[in-house]
Amino acid sequence: MNRTSARAAAVALCAGGALLLSSGTASAHVTAKVIGETATQGGYTKITFRVPNEDDANGTVKLEIKLPQDTPLVSLRTKPVPGWTAKVTKGPLDTPVTVHGNEIKEAVLSVTWTADSGVRIAPGEFGEFEVSGGPMPETEQLVIPAIQTYEGGKVVAWDAPPTDGAEPERPAPVVQLAAKDSEDGGHGHGSGGTDSAGGATNTANDSDGGHAEAAGTDTTARWLGGIGLAVGALGLGIGVGATLRARRLTKA
Structure with missing residues (x-):
């Protein structure tokens, strides 16, 4: 078990070192x-x-x-x-x-x-x-x-x-170099203003939709973050268990 772990660690270190060297050269x-x-x-x-x-x-x-x-x-x-x-x-x-x-x-x-x-x-x-x-x-x-x-x-x-x-x-x-912007220079998209008839544009719905979309995105991000933490904790527990078993075998 110890020899296998040592070989795996050595392979990982070599691979990481090669990656760093290649990226530095490039x-x-x-x-x-x-x-x-x-x-x-x-x-x-x-x-x-x-x-x-x-x-x-x-x-x-x-x-x-x-x-x-x-x-x-x-x-x-x-x-x-x-x-x-x-x-x-x-x-x-x-x-x-x-x-x-x-x-x-x-x-x-x-x-x-x-x-x-x-x-x-x-x-x-x-x-x-x-x-x-x-x-x-x-x-x-x-x-x-x-x-x-x-x-x-x-x-x-x-x-x-x-x-x-x-x-x-x-x-x-x-x-x-990016292509030239449109005549409005990219300004005004998604922002309030007046329509062609001179009346105020309705920005309330756009604002609510933006908040809803942001909330949905935030909820999804939290779920994904929680799943990631759970997987990480599981991996850590497996690693600790493997180390303890190896120590017991060595003492035996």
């Missing part, structure tokens, strides 16, 4: 995230670039992101990062594009963050760099290649475009 690259809001085509948003240090001995001292010219950003600002100097580079586009009916000949080409003397993203750490700008291009995703530079001159380019198959070894950061 996520250890420069990424672009929009946190706390939705990036929308035609809108302005904040993008956070998360930069993990993958070198065991050298720190990261520079990050450069390159903005696409076929889906350009006209305006971009950086958030200050203590110990780092940011530089936004604008320039003429190879081919002018039309954004919201306006011809754009110049846009943001790149942003570079350079560490001050004695500052770095050390091994085992990560840094975050934020930009805010727009308007976001009318495309489903914004691909933003990044170049990471380490102490000693090592350079890693995260510039592989996304694919439908397996993730490339060094994928470029990608921001997903």
Whole structure:
């Protein structure tokens, strides 16, 4: 019994360790995230670039992101990062594009963050760099290649475009962009107001229905929670019983 339990525990630990290692490897690259809001085509948003240090001995001292010219950003600002100097580079586009009916000949080409003397993203750490700008291009995703530079001159380019198959070894950061909202911007759905005749809309029934639905959902959640607790307690009791029986056998 004890040997069987020990083998089962060892298998579980190995499986968990393998899962952690595989997830760490998959996520250890420069990424672009929009946190706390939705990036929308035609809108302005904040993008956070998360930069993990993958070198065991050298720190990261520079990050450069390159903005696409076929889906350009006209305006971009950086958030200050203590110990780092940011530089936004604008320039003429190879081919002018039309954004919201306006011809754009110049846009943001790149942003570079350079560490001050004695500052770095050390091994085992990560840094975050934020930009805010727009308007976001009318495309489903914004691909933003990044170049990471380490102490000693090592350079890693995260510039592989996304694919439908397996993730490339060094994928470029990608921001997903939602389609434009409707004319009312998504406001007014499920809220009170006036109808087309000028009379007040009836929100009482909608309100009661919402409370009833919420109550039903809450009751279901409580039942499921109680079942989960019962199953957990049963499993705990079985485990304790098995341990006690094993101890008795050992003493015998």
